[in-house]
Amino acid sequence: MSLILGLTGGIASGKSTVSRQLAKYGYPIVDADVIARQVVEPGTIGLRLLTSLFSPAILTADGGLDRAKLGQIVFADRRQLAQLTAITGPLIRQVINQQLVALKHAGQPLIVLDVPLLFEGHYQQNADVTMVVYVNTAVQLQRLMARNHLTAAAAKQRIASQWPLIAKRQLADVVVDNDQTLAATQQQVVDFLTQYDLQK
Template structure:
């Protein structure tokens, strides 16, 4: 299993999209996180029990805004949510991995923002980090999300610096250039991974 990560506005989605175009099985952590909290799922039941009906919408789906407001204001609440969701996400990931193996795939990519922060990169076979220069990152984030310089910088500063992620990376994609330049780097890494895992 190969991890794919980066910092906010680094261009991880561009890289993930191109890997999918190349035929690589890819699992997105954000999608797993949504799947495990669908109504009736064990994590949904635990969230309702821990946080109450006020974090649910009228149709019983999770009200992400209400839950987010709770956990960002309360460290204990955030940890409680992680205790509920993280093991379920890992379990769902393993289910996907097993299915891909049964389908004859030799390797897959796990796309997640916090791989290094959570030390999840330690159990991966390889790690790809998408990197951009701080000024490029700031400008892209401001443009993408319509943020002020201060607000964008605050979001960047809340994350682990990309240089720390690069230290543990097996492959680094420099996304300071054009989309075609980034895709060319992905193509090269794809060739290397195919050679590595398809022996």
């Protein structure tokens, strides 16, 4: 019997840090961000649909998706972000479902469903337990500006495009507080694995 952990957070909250730690223990990660890139690779129906909607201006010189250019468009306009999600969302969900079925069939004890928009996209329905990686807003803003080399205004715009972390915190079964040290965050992950008898 597989336990599916729905892992989420906000942009620059540290979700990837937790996901990497779980991967180091050998647990498989169904990563929505990786899948989101796969479904819009050159030659896919996803990229053709995006190009049709947003124009070929979103492509790089070699025909790939210019993610920075697309980001500038959709994070400045909620309507266009919704159109992007309407195209990519079903494609991502299909691949996620395929991977979950295969991993459950293989008898994996823990499967990590790593989805930034876990609650927004109702992916919690696929999970047995949900975990949010939480940081306060000031820390989140500082980390995003430093990581993506964004102005405060651009970083706030991206944070505002997602549900507030406090709302996700209230919905999650498990909260990992990432306001403190890396060691403290890692210990919370170990505590979760121990609770479910999954420590390796």
